[in-house]
Amino acid sequence: MNHYLKYLGKRVFYMFVTLFLIASITFFLSKLLPGTPYTNQEKLSDQQIEIMNEQYGLNEPTVVQYGIYMGGLVTGDLGTSFQYDNTPVTKLLSTRIGPSLQLGFQAVVLGTFFGIILGVISAMKQNTWIDTSATFVAILGRSIPNFVFAVLLQLIFAVKLGWFPIALWNGGFESSVLPTLALAIGPLADSARFIRTEMVDVLSSDYIELARAKGLSRWIVAFKHGVRNALIPLLTILGPMAVALMTGSMVVENIYAIPGIGEQFVKSILSNDYPTIMGVTILYSAMLVLIILVVDIMYGIVDPRIRVSSEGGN
């Protein structure tokens, strides 16, 4: 256990190093970025610019600005947005994180649930037409960009059939159906594919043979003994899945006009709102490293073999 704690400590240390580097790189990159935060700089007098620079702390030397920024980060202060009436970035993002998290969560749950079912059926009916069509669905899901899929859903279910609002967010169930579906297609495809491979492996293992030999039916064996063991490695794709969801949310939130982080990110990129861009960058990176860490910890808990090997190896 002591080894394990040491390993965890090392991981947490690397997590902070990663975040520190990301924050620093983002900060210095933002100093290199072209353009100024002022919309009509030509119309401003030198004096006005000076006052504004002072207000945003842009008159200090870069190193001092860096110190101030990093100091602020520790207390959760991400600076002040250049747009949106000088709202603090932290406040701007915290009002928007709700819808994004809700959609992301719904999409992961929905996508992996149906993905697992699809994958298990695929593995049980290996090399039949059912398997082929399930695999094809997974390939479609992986291939069709989610913004194309989102627009397709919007056209069919909102514009033509009118079942759901076209682009509206009120936090209710109806307004979240289409964006959730659009985001869920990726996790669905990934988990279906993953579970299929795992299940094919698991189904040929000795304990499954034993359960079968004892007279249990194929499907009971598959669900009681197979899926459980196939699920563990599924944890490893949670990290990549989260990244895909972040990417996806940027377009999906825009298409369905959802006031989330992704939509804010795109807006900020297009309007050179550097403090907000940096804020979202750091937020996304923090979420990713945290997810990777949590996945590793969970993996160690769920599958003791991993813990043993990490003690012995690294």
Place this chain on the structure above:
Amino acid sequence: METHDHNATINEKTKFSPDMFEKASGASTEDNEKISAPSLSFLQDSWRRLKKNKAAVISLGILLVIMVLAFSAPLISPHSPYTQYSGQTSLPPKIPGIDINGLNGTTTAGGGERFDKYAQVGAEEGTYYILGTDSLGRDLLSRILYGTRVSLIIAFAAAFFDLTFGVIYGLVSGWKGGRVDNVMQRILEILSGVPNLVVVILTLLVLEPGIQAIIIALAITGWIPMARIVRAQTLKLKNQEYILAAQTLGESSIKIALKHLISNLSGVIIIQTMFSIPSAIFFEAFLSFIGIGIPAPLASLGTLINDGYKTFQFLPHIMWYPAGVLCVLMISFNLLADGLRDAFDPKMKD
């Protein structure tokens, strides 16, 4: 005792006479050793297996057709992709000799009766836009051809950089081992904590917008999986006998890497490259769709989809054609990559 008796009875029963035997002909030992199947190289063998995978072969065919069309865009596109035919904006598709509603220049856009849009805008007799025009009066087919070309160029260039950098990094890290490997792996670990999306977007903001910027942005992030896979494989291979033999014979590390490692890694390298191409195509389209990709008037599949999305409720075809090409490209690349993985995977060998 009992067994002895048993053997004795057998010997008594089986009496051999010389005429029961036939002399073997001299050539027969050679015949036995002969390999009846043609001897295949690794690539030939993989190709043979790939050919059995129908989906992969069809995908390969589709990809070849799309690539030929896209790269010969300057020769075959019916119009310039940049010329704006004034007044002839948002025309529906019109194909010579075909009189099916939707493909003959008529439309019901705006509701009501079907009418000839070409006649309405006063286009000359004999004016054809096979896929119609966009909202600025540019020929959609030509723009899609050029756009596909741009998307493919970006994808191939990004994949090429992934390949070179990833393979070198992985080889060095795996081959050197020890402290070098440790440091290089820590760097990878930190880099992989950064979401690709964030790096790509920051790079794009810093660089001058354009094709090069996107290629660089994609290349900066894309090599990490390749480096990981190559390192893992190198670690496995470097303790094999033939590598040890080469080392014992005094072969230099660089020659071993080029002659022995790369050729044995070619399978995983090809597979990984095949997966990085569709991911680059997706990323480019994604960036262009949110508006920070290829600057106007250049077109890529992503910018075309973005343009089409602005009017998709009234003129869906402007979006669906490029979106269709994008989807077909992505599906074909993924199917082909899957097929290649199965073909190169020796465990699947039949």
